[in-house]
Amino acid sequence: MLKHKKLILALSIIPQIILLKVLAHFPNVIESVYSQGIYIWISKMMRYAFGWIPFSVGDVLYTLLGLYILRWLYINRKRIIKDSKNWFLDVLSAISVGYFAFHILLAFNYYRLPLHKSLGMEHEYTTTELVDLTKQLIHKTNTLQLQLAKIDTIKVILPYSKTEVLKMIPDGYNNLSKEFPYLAYQPRSVKRSLYSVPLTYMGFSGYLNPFTNEAQVDGMIPTYKFPTTGSHEVAHQLGYAAENEANFIGSMAAMHHSDIYFKYSGHAFALRHCLGELYKRDVATYEVLLPQLHKGILKNYQEVRDFWNGYENPLEPIFKTTYDGFLKTNNQAGGMKSYSYVVALLVNYHKEHPIK
Numbered sequence: 001m002l003k004h005k006k007l008i009l010a011l012s013i014i015p016q017i018i019l020l021k022v023l024a025h026f027p028n029v030i031e032s033v034y035s036q037g038i039y040i041w042i043s044k045m046m047r048y049a050f051g052w053i054p055f056s057v058g059d060v061l062y063t064l065l066g067l068y069i070l071r072w073l074y075i076n077r078k079r080i081i082k083d084s085k086n087w088f089l090d091v092l093s094a095i096s097v098g099y100f101a102f103h104i105l106l107a108f109n110y111y112r113l114p115l116h117k118s119l120g121m122e123h124e125y126t127t128t129e130l131v132d133l134t135k136q137l138i139h140k141t142n143t144l145q146l147q148l149a150k151i152d153t154i155k156v157i158l159p160y161s162k163t164e165v166l167k168m169i170p171d172g173y174n175n176l177s178k179e180f181p182y183l184a185y186q187p188r189s190v191k192r193s194l195y196s197v198p199l200t201y202m203g204f205s206g207y208l209n210p211f212t213n214e215a216q217v218d219g220m221i222p223t224y225k226f227p228t229t230g231s232h233e234v235a236h237q238l239g240y241a242a243e244n245e246a247n248f249i250g251s252m253a254a255m256h257h258s259d260i261y262f263k264y265s266g267h268a269f270a271l272r273h274c275l276g277e278l279y280k281r282d283v284a285t286y287e288v289l290l291p292q293l294h295k296g297i298l299k300n301y302q303e304v305r306d307f308w309n310g311y312e313n314p315l316e317p318i319f320k321t322t323y324d325g326f327l328k329t330n331n332q333a334g335g336m337k338s339y340s341y342v343v344a345l346l347v348n349y350h351k352e353h354p355i356k
Contacts (some may be wrong), residue, residue, distance in 0.1 A: 009090075009097070011117070013092065030113075048187055054191075055194065059216070074295055110241045115240065116348065122348050123319050127285075130347055133346060134278055135349050138292050142336070143154075152295060156297075157224070168262065171257055172262055184263055224300055225304060227261070230341075231253040232251075268297055272301060275289070275344040
């Protein structure tokens with residue numbers, strides 16, 4: 001009887017995959033039933049359960065799970081040959097349970113309506129519109145940089161600790177929720193990852209733990225990046241699983257923040273994306289606009305590049321390629337490099353709401 005149940009559990013991954021492929025064709029259903037319904041309650045309950053704990057519960061659970069798996073593999077190492085069928089059934093059963101939990105707790109959000117549709121915006125834009133937004137962002141970011149650094153050649157340094165920045169992140173969402181009520185963020189659960197060192201070597205600045213709904217930020221990245229990285233992970237927490245959509249919402253939350261340092265970080269982040277896309281579309285205009293940026297802004301950009309360059313290693317491309325494949329498997333055709341859609345959201349939003 002036990003073996004029969006184990007077989008059913010192991011093979012249940014097949015109908016799960018089939019059901020997921022079918023549901024992927026009904027984003028409206030996922031949006032209304034799961035993303036705007038079931039998931040909101042799941043996310044809030046887990047944030048109430050784990051958000052108040054000062055350390056990452058999810059990272060601790062991952063550690064314990066890793067130790068358990070190593071112990072299980074060691075104890076059952078001889079079964080691979082002597083009892084191969086049941087060994088594989090045990091493994092496949094565990095994978096099936098994990099696959100089910102991952103989708104119920106978070107991953108159905110990969111199949112929700114694209115953000116531009118739920119916002120009622122276009123997703124195409126012209127190069128002229130991109131240039132117009134880039135000019136607005138340059139002016140605004142220059143203004144903020146000069147206000148903060150006083151001299152246009154000096155990079156902006158946040159006067160807060162990283163812990164303080166994480167506590168401030170919800171304020172941006174509270175302001176943004178006045179326009180988009182479904183982005184209201186409470187309770188909060190944003191933490192520095194206990195695995196910041198391996199995350200850095202893997203090339204990731206943060207992640208959302210799907211099993212505890214804790215937003216994790218790499219504690220080693222420059223403080224200047226904390227406002228947008230933390231806001232990005234909160235966007236995932238609120239159900240926007242796609243990287244490009246989380247980039248847009250995260251930058252918007254930082255840009256709408258009451259604190260000027262957050263505003264600077266958010267506008268500089270959006271500007272970097274626009275400049276990257278402009279370089280692909282119109283190099284000549286890019287080369288005209290780039291020198292208009294204050295050198296202090298470029299130094300902040302360089303600060304981030306230097307940080308990541310300092311941790312380059314042969315394994316980083318493997319981790320990023322693996323994650324890129326994971327995103328593409330989960331309905332994100334552009335993978336990690338879908339920056340054009342981020343810019344499309346920024347351009348089309350700011351056509352109706354010019355930057356002041």
